[in-house]
Amino acid sequence: MAKVSRRKFIVRSLIGGAGVLVGATYLARNPLRRQLYDLLDDPSMLAYSGDTSQPFMWFEVTRANQVILHSPKVEMGQGTFTGLVQIACDELELDISQMQIVHATSATGNIDGLSTGGSTSVAGLWQPLRELSATLREMLKAEGAKKLDVAVDQVRASAGTIIGPSGSLTYGEVVEGVTEWEVPEAPPLKDLKDYKFIGKPVSRVDLVDKVMGTPMFGMDAQMPDMLYGSVVRPSKIGAKFKGADVSKAAGMPGVVKVVQEDDFVGVVATSMTEAENAKKAIVAEWETDREWNTKDIEDMLLVGKGEAMVIQKEGDAEGELADENGSQVLRSEYKSPIGAHAQIEPNGAVAYVEADKATVMISTQVVSITRSEVAKRLGMEATQVNIVPTYLGGGFGRRLHTPNAVQAAVLSKAVGKPVKCFFSRQEEFQNDTFRPPTHHVMKGKLDANGKITAIEHQFSSGDVMFGSALLPPVVGTILGADGGAIRGGSFHYRNIPSFRAVSWRVQLPFSTSWWRSLGLLANTFAIESFMDELAELTGKDPVAFRLDHIIDDEAGMRLKQVIETARAKSGYQNTAADDRAMGFACSTDAGTPCAHVAEVSVTDGAIRVHKVTCVMDPGFAVNPDQVKAQCEGSIIMGISASLFERMYVEKSELKPIIYGPYRMALMRDAPREIDVEIINGTGVPGAVGEPPLGPIAAAIANAAYRITGKRVRELPMSVV
Amino acid sequence: MKLSLNINNRPGTVDVDGDIPLLWVIRDVLDLKGTKFGCGKAACGACTILVNGEAVRSCSYPAKMAEGKQITTIEGLGTTKNPHPVQQAWIEEIVPQCGYCQPGFMMATAALLNKHPNPSDDDIDQNIVNVCRCGTYYRMRKAIKKAAQIQADSTIQS
Numbered sequence: 001m002a003k004v005s006r007r008k009f010i011v012r013s014l015i016g017g018a019g020v021l022v023g024a025t026y027l028a029r030n031p032l033r034r035q036l037y038d039l040l041d042d043p044s045m046l047a048y049s050g051d052t053s054q055p056f057m058w059f060e061v062t063r064a065n066q067v068i069l070h071s072p073k074v075e076m077g078q079g080t081f082t083g084l085v086q087i088a089c090d091e092l093e094l095d096i097s098q099m100q101i102v103h104a105t106s107a108t109g110n111i112d113g114l115s116t117g118g119s120t121s122v123a124g125l126w127q128p129l130r131e132l133s134a135t136l137r138e139m140l141k142a143e144g145a146k147k148l149d150v151a152v153d154q155v156r157a158s159a160g161t162i163i164g165p166s167g168s169l170t171y172g173e174v175v176e177g178v179t180e181w182e183v184p185e186a187p188p189l190k191d192l193k194d195y196k197f198i199g200k201p202v203s204r205v206d207l208v209d210k211v212m213g214t215p216m217f218g219m220d221a222q223m224p225d226m227l228y229g230s231v232v233r234p235s236k237i238g239a240k241f242k243g244a245d246v247s248k249a250a251g252m253p254g255v256v257k258v259v260q261e262d263d264f265v266g267v268v269a270t271s272m273t274e275a276e277n278a279k280k281a282i283v284a285e286w287e288t289d290r291e292w293n294t295k296d297i298e299d300m301l302l303v304g305k306g307e308a309m310v311i312q313k314e315g316d317a318e319g320e321l322a323d324e325n326g327s328q329v330l331r332s333e334y335k336s337p338i339g340a341h342a343q344i345e346p347n348g349a350v351a352y353v354e355a356d357k358a359t360v361m362i363s364t365q366v367v368s369i370t371r372s373e374v375a376k377r378l379g380m381e382a383t384q385v386n387i388v389p390t391y392l393g394g395g396f397g398r399r400l401h402t403p404n405a406v407q408a409a410v411l412s413k414a415v416g417k418p419v420k421c422f423f424s425r426q427e428e429f430q431n432d433t434f435r436p437p438t439h440h441v442m443k444g445k446l447d448a449n450g451k452i453t454a455i456e457h458q459f460s461s462g463d464v465m466f467g468s469a470l471l472p473p474v475v476g477t478i479l480g481a482d483g484g485a486i487r488g489g490s491f492h493y494r495n496i497p498s499f500r501a502v503s504w505r506v507q508l509p510f511s512t513s514w515w516r517s518l519g520l521l522a523n524t525f526a527i528e529s530f531m532d533e534l535a536e537l538t539g540k541d542p543v544a545f546r547l548d549h550i551i552d553d554e555a556g557m558r559l560k561q562v563i564e565t566a567r568a569k570s571g572y573q574n575t576a577a578d579d580r581a582m583g584f585a586c587s588t589d590a591g592t593p594c595a596h597v598a599e600v601s602v603t604d605g606a607i608r609v610h611k612v613t614c615v616m617d618p619g620f621a622v623n624p625d626q627v628k629a630q631c632e633g634s635i636i637m638g639i640s641a642s643l644f645e646r647m648y649v650e651k652s653e654l655k656p657i658i659y660g661p662y663r664m665a666l667m668r669d670a671p672r673e674i675d676v677e678i679i680n681g682t683g684v685p686g687a688v689g690e691p692p693l694g695p696i697a698a699a700i701a702n703a704a705y706r707i708t709g710k711r712v713r714e715l716p717m718s719v720v
Numbered sequence: 721m722k723l724s725l726n727i728n729n730r731p732g733t734v735d736v737d738g739d740i741p742l743l744w745v746i747r748d749v750l751d752l753k754g755t756k757f758g759c760g761k762a763a764c765g766a767c768t769i770l771v772n773g774e775a776v777r778s779c780s781y782p783a784k785m786a787e788g789k790q791i792t793t794i795e796g797l798g799t800t801k802n803p804h805p806v807q808q809a810w811i812e813e814i815v816p817q818c819g820y821c822q823p824g825f826m827m828a829t830a831a832l833l834n835k836h837p838n839p840s841d842d843d844i845d846q847n848i849v850n851v852c853r854c855g856t857y858y859r860m861r862k863a864i865k866k867a868a869q870i871q872a873d874s875t876i877q878s
Contacts, residue, residue, distance in 0.1 A: 210816040
């Protein structure tokens with residue numbers, strides 16, 4: 001049985017003995033930080049800064065035999081709630097239906113200092129949640145035995161009941177009236193094979209609510225006596241707010257108040273439509289220092305123009321590849337465009353600011369950052385601000401920035417009532433924190449046997465992690481390279497004498513940040529397309545060529561296994577047949593290897609993806625069905641980004657401003673077949689939600705090349 | 721103006737500006753929050769409802785036009801105890817991820833099945849043109865076909 005790590009447990013009896021709260025503190029390092037350490041290879045440089053004295057996760061057991069899990073992580077579609085319930089129910093001996101999971105509010109103690117993101121939620125909570133659940137189970141057994149008047153080894157826990165030799169008590173009955181609890185040391189955890197729910201395709205816990213249209217999202221939130229707000233947002237890059245003529249808006253129907261601040265102007269009205277109409281009547285003045293167009297951005301972004309940081313180096317790739325004009329060196333450039341999040345629920349919040357406290361209901365991936373930003377703006381202590389997270393109508397990194405919470409709070413304070421304030425779709429498209437565009441220069445050299453002797457990936461990207469509220473500025477100085485932009489930028493082909501990866505940082509004039517999988521999609525597009533280009537020069541099969549260049553360490557063996565499984569499962573062929581062709585690509589992201597085989601056709605210059613075979617090894621799938629769902633979703637989101645999506649800049653405006661012109665994959669663009677196989681390579685859950693986005697663009701490009709003979713090196717792909 | 725509306729087989733009167741989008745009457749006046757706002761320009765389909773059995777994007781449909789028509793929202797499609805075949809299929813295929821766009825897709829699917837009880841893949845591609853950012857299209861296609869099957873089976877039984 002697995003051992004329990006050192007962790008502090010906190011027990012509080014509910015008032016009048018009506019139940020018990022059991023929580024665990026987070027002594028383990030946050031997985032996101034752990035990734036930073038891994039990048040640094042020097043864990044001592046950063047200390048964990050979260051408050052370790054407060055529970056980050058806890059259960060509430062009520063007299064009605066309800067067990068409520070207060071989750072520090074938010075549910076944005078990735079299935080985290082279902083995974084957490086499976087884990088908790090197994091150790092706590094409950095049926096799935098006996099547990100309810102809710103978002104912890106900041107007032108009740110959610111101290112998850114960072115975010116929900118980075119494919120870390122289930123992986124990060126796997127150990128502590130099992131420990132917390134097992135601790136509570138043993139507490140209930142001990143107390144139940146006492147009440148049943150038998151020794152503790154005479155009772156067992158099953159389906160929310162403590163069962164003794166001649167009687168039983170529900171957990172609700174056990175907790176009733178108990179005010180003093182003994183917390184056991186190191187309760188035993190079950191073996192993997194004994195789990196009833198963990199590792200099984202349990203149906204989503206939020207499924208029926210979502211199918212019935214139950215109100216649950218930020219957009220659905222409301223408070224009594226609520227008004228509606230709207231904030232004027234700039235359409236141009238670099239626009240600084242100077243002031244506004246609000247004379248016309250003030251007298252518009254339904255307007256309660258026009259609110260002018262130093263940094264923005266907004267309006268509060270009695271309905272959403274009235275607020276929107278009044279906003280349109282506000283004439284805001286913006287100051288911009290220059291005009292921007294797509295060409296300016298592309299010019300800034302060329303490799304060689306920003307600040308360079310070597311992120312991977314073995315041997316002397318620089319020297320080996322120096323003679324670019326030499327016939328042995330292959331050199332290719334790749335590009336990816338600005339991407340929008342385009343999540344369907346716009347950003348917004350419902351805020352109510354009272355004299356000494358504030359409440360904000362919001363879709364956010366960063367509960368504690370949202371809280372501190374609101375508190376700072378209102379001049380309150382963080383403890384006076386309660387952030388009530390709602391289900392997210394899509395996250396994808398968009399909700400790692402929540403200035404909308406501050407704006408809603410300011411409007412509410414101005415009118416003394418709750419205010420609901422959301423972005424319009426145009427504002428979403430023009431005020432997004434975009435996926436940064438990228439530029440890549442790949443160079444490689446082969447020997448006479450068709451082996452790579454040196455390879456290099458130099459890539460330039462706008463900021464992802466840098467400039468984010470998630471990381472203190474000092475982190476940038478320590479790390480040197482942007483930990484988000486470099487995702488997927490290093491080589492997992494290390495059976496090569498010399499390899500080198502260089503990240504170039506460019507600060508763009510508009511906000512760029514986290515977009516699901518960060519740099520992974522673009523970086524893998526470059527590296528994995530280039531691997532096919534090199535393979536072709538050798539005349540070798542692209543899959544065999546890849547396998548030749550992977551070393552046999554643990555990560556390499558896991559990668560080889562997904563590659564070989566995907567090859568066999570898809571029946572990969574290196575030639576086009578019946579107007580269709582297959583393309584192969586793979587990547588390892590956040591420790592999770594993944595391989596895709598895309599089967600495509602090309603008609604009148606349009607690429608169509610008919611089938612994707614996906615093999616991924618996330619370590620251990622807590623819920624194989626939902627892991628598959630994440631693969632399917634990543635593949636389709638990746639197809640959308642690879643084939644269609646592109647923001648451009650025209651006279652300082654980011655465009656398009658609406659779905660349709662911002663072309664995204666629709667039903668007709670999704671593959672009719674997606675065949676996913678999950679490998680449980682380590683027995684410990686790892687990253688799931690982002691790794692399967694990595695290889696899709698390159699797999700498509702490699703397949704299209706087999707048909708057209710033309711190498712596509714720019715996203716979104718055009719083969720005309 | 722006073723509007724007589726029949727939403728989910730419940731007739732009633734609301735006093736609103738007849739030009740405002742029906743979406744906001746449904747969401748903020750009648751407090752039926754299952755119909756979602758996504759774009760306000762009829763471009764994403766999150767706000768899809770049924771008007772006399774046909775799919776309509778309510779964010780761009782003036783409220784006054786709804787008078788005298790049968791309006792159905794996701795709340796009127798089915799219930800947990802008695803789900804519509806589309807909802808039943810959505811549950812069986814575990815379609816939703818974030819879930820925000822799903823009511824719109826289910827309403828669009830219900831309208832599709834009204835027109836094409838046994839839709840082909842082309843019918844699905846041409847009629848289901850909402851946007852899902854989580855990329856649930858693959859499961860949705862399976863669910864749409866399953867819904868058609870469930871609907872056909874229940875028609876035979878009754």
